[in-house]
Amino acid sequence: MFDLTGKTALVTGAGQGVGAGIARMLAAQGAKVAVNDLRAVRAMETVQTIVAAGGRAMTAVFDVADHAAVAENVARLEAVLGPFDILVNNAGIPEGMGIQPFRESTPESWRPYIDVNLYGVLNCCHAVINGMASRRFGRIVTISSGAGMVGLALGVSPYAAGKGGGISFMRHLALENAGAGVTANTVALGLIDNQRTPETTAHLAKGVPVGRLGLPEDVGALCVYLASNESSWMTGQTLQINGGSVTS
Ligand SMILES: NC(=O)c1ccc[n+]([C@@H]2O[C@H](COP(=O)([O-])OP(=O)(O)OC[C@H]3O[C@@H](n4cnc5c(N)ncnc54)[C@H](O)[C@@H]3O)[C@@H](O)[C@H]2O)c1
Numbered sequence: 001m002f003d004l005t006g007k008t009a010l011v012t013g014a015g016q017g018v019g020a021g022i023a024r025m026l027a028a029q030g031a032k033v034a035v036n037d038l039r040a041v042r043a044m045e046t047v048q049t050i051v052a053a054g055g056r057a058m059t060a061v062f063d064v065a066d067h068a069a070v071a072e073n074v075a076r077l078e079a080v081l082g083p084f085d086i087l088v089n090n091a092g093i094p095e096g097m098g099i100q101p102f103r104e105s106t107p108e109s110w111r112p113y114i115d116v117n118l119y120g121v122l123n124c125c126h127a128v129i130n131g132m133a134s135r136r137f138g139r140i141v142t143i144s145s146g147a148g149m150v151g152l153a154l155g156v157s158p159y160a161a162g163k164g165g166g167i168s169f170m171r172h173l174a175l176e177n178a179g180a181g182v183t184a185n186t187v188a189l190g191l192i193d194n195q196r197t198p199e200t201t202a203h204l205a206k207g208v209p210v211g212r213l214g215l216p217e218d219v220g221a222l223c224v225y226l227a228s229n230e231s232s233w234m235t236g237q238t239l240q241i242n243g244g245s246v247t248s
Contacts, residue, residue, distance in 0.1 A: 002228045005030030008082045009227065010074070012064050012124060013091025015042025017194040018143060020049070021216020022088050022223045027055030029224050031086060034060040034077045038091075064091045064120035074127035083135060084128045086227040089121045089142040089166070095195070099155040110158035117162025118169070125173060129182065138182035139227045142170050143219070146190050146246050149238070163188075167238050174236030183235035185226050190214060190242025209244030 004026060014023040015037030027033045027050040035050070035057050037043040043059040050057040058081065062073040078084060093116045100109065121142050132138025147156055148163030167186050174184035191204050193213035205212050222241055225231055240246060 001230060002224050003030055004086070004224070004227060007031045007085040007227070008034070008078075009086035009088065010034045010036060010060065010077065010084050010124070010128070011088040011090055012036040012120065013038075014046050014088075015039050016046075018189070018192055018216045018219050019088070019090035020046045021220040022090060022143075023057065024050055024053070024055075025217060025220030025224050026086065026088075026227060027057055028053065029228075031227070032081050033057040034081060034084075036060040036062065036064065036073075036091065038063055064089075064124055065115040067119075067123045067126070070123040070127050074124075078131070083131050085132070085135075085137055086139045087124055087128050087141070088223055088227075089124050089140070091120050092117050092143065092145075092163075093159070097156065097159060101155045102157045105158065110161075113158040113162040114165075117159065118165040121166045121169060125169075125184075129173070129177065132182045133177055133180040136181035138177070138180075139231070140170070140173065140182065140184040141223050141226045142166050142184075142186045144186045144188045144238070146188050146240065146242060149188055149240070150246060170238075171236050178235055181232075183226070183231060185231075185234060185236070186238040187219060187222055187226070188238055188240045188242075189219060190240070190245045192216065192219070207245065208242070212243065214241065214243060 009031045011023040013019040014035045040061045047057040062069045145163045147160040170186045
């Protein structure tokens with residue numbers, strides 16, 4: 001079950017953190033993986049890890065916020081790897097994310113959150129959707145955040161706008177393509193153990209009912225299911241994975 005042999009996947013923002021975990025797990029189940037990141041060194045590190053474990057992967061260095069670059073690179077990658085069966089929109093801007101009440105913000109400060117977290121999702125979906133629909137098979141997963149689903153007084157409202165927009169977009173994409181063999185689902189994450197100090201991790205873990213922060217592999221395991229043949233009846237959904245921090 002959940003064998004991805006023969007499938008080709010594009011995972012964005014997969015040079016580190018959650019995306020790297022998703023790429024490793026899709027490759028471990030047999031998928032050929034295009035490892036996208038803005039930073040070439042990071043993408044290469046993920047590819048090396050996958051190849052060292054016996055998997056197949058290649059780097060895909062481009063900016064998901066640039067529609068033309070996405071279209072060009074998807075066409076180039078498909079010519080080498082074969083058409084994409086699986087797209088995981090993971091690239092986002094948590095890195096260096098500012099905490100700023102909206103009243104103190106400027107339009108310039110909002111733009112990256114919308115460009116990457118929302119336009120990035122639309123650009124990548126646009127590049128693969130017609131091919132997937134014409135082949136009558138596709139699996140699209142967008143990585144979102146609990147911040148896109150509930151209000152928080154944390155000073156992350158532009159990030160939440162991008163992430164929440166992605167959730168809404170995916171619901172419509174799912175229904176427009178439900179008869180074409182393409183599923184589209186969103187995974188809304190709680191706090192992940194990524195790039196934090198041990199003290200911060202331990203402090204944040206106290207607020208998680210399961211008693212720990214999430215790991216990239218926790219998210220990767222769900223993405224393997226959502227990318228599989230077996231998930232064909234699962235579409236248009238937003239799945240929360242957060243150690244019980246938020247229930248619905
Ligand atoms: N870490 C968390 O606690 C958490 C919580 C909720 C949701 N998320 C979401 O999970 C996803 C991954 O988070 P992470 O913590 O692994 O992030 P991260 O910052 O560690 O990694 C993101 C990667 O995306 C790349 N990237 C950024 N902008 C890009 C662009 N325009 N084009 C291509 N690549 C780009 C970065 O270079 C980086 O390697 C994001 O969408 C984030 O919003 C994370």
